[in-house]
Amino acid sequence: MQSELLNYLPANGLLRERVIVVTGAAMGIGKAVAMQYARLGATVVLVDKQELMLEAVYDEIVEAGYPEPVICKLDLAEATSDAYSSLALMIKQELGRLDGLLLNAAWLGAFMAIRQHDLELWTKMLQVNLSANFLLVRACLPLLEQSPDAAIVFSTDTTDRAYYGGFGVSKAAMNAFCDILAQEYDAKPFIRVNRIHTGPVRTSLRVLNFPGEHADSNVRPEAVVGPYLYFMGPDAGQRTGESLQLDKLPADFRWVGEQG
Known part of the structure; x- marks a missing residue:
């Protein structure tokens, strides 16, 4: 299944007229996937706290001639329940529908032994990586x-190793959250719910937390968009509750849909 989904090439216009929310859309996997959702015809709601970088993504999408996206500056560490309710209301009033969620934003504050773990750091990692997604x-x-044809896609991780602390716990809980949602929505109303663990990817989060690792030894975010496109779109049909864990990819791997 790994090769099949990594090399998935969607039909042009596959997501036409759909509205999709992408968190962590300012950079990395979030940006790469948001660009492809827009290329396939979706109106993308770009969610991140990095406003200037969101504006740059917005400009790229518009200049490419794709449907005009919507910018939503939101700090997942601080946003209240009311902020998420307001976002959903805005989508309903201004866009009229919602077809997909990509829960991609994540934050790893530090590697730390449980015995030494700072409560504030622990709480923030659970807020960003778990509670914000629930809200x-x-x-x-x-x-x-x-x-x-609704779909929720999770960017996930397997981090039950020493020193992953609050990040590891929050990601394990996110996996359970995904599985619970998939079971609750496996009938009418049906919502396709799946998770993707890409393995090491050349993102700012990876570079920040693995300073001894050469960034160019990992695959680019644009190379792993295939599974995100498949599970978000109608070709995935009734496939739900799946967990795709990719092997470490060669740094020069390219998605078949990349131009050039």
Whole structure:
């Protein structure tokens, strides 16, 4: 399945007229996937706290001639439940529908032994990586339930190793959250819910937390978009509750849909 989904090439216009929310959209995997969702015809709601970088992504999408996206500056570490409710209301009032969520944003504050773990750091990692996603999903479920082909995709990780602390715990909980959602929505109203673990990718989060690792030894974010496109779109059909864990990819691997 890994090779099949990594090399998935969607039909042009596959996501036309759909509305998709992407968190962590300012850079890395979030940006790469958001660009492809827009290329396939979706109106993308770009969510991140990095406003200037979001504006740059917005400009790239518009200049490419894709549907005009929507910028939503949101700090997942601080946003309240009301902020997510307001986001869902804006989508309903201004866009009229919601067809997909890509829960991609993540934050790893530090590697730290449990015995030494700082409570503030622990709490922030659980907020960004777990609670914020719960709040966003809960606010958006009423809209997703009305979509004829709704999908939620999680960017996940397997981090049950020493010193991953709050990040590891939050990601393990996110895996459980994904599985629970998939079971709750495996009938009417059906929502396709799947998770993807890409393995090491050349992102700022990876570079920040693995300073001894050469960044160019990992694959580029643009190379791993295939599974994100497949699980978000209608070709995935009734495939739900799946966990795709990719092997470490060669640094020069390219997605078949990349030009040039």
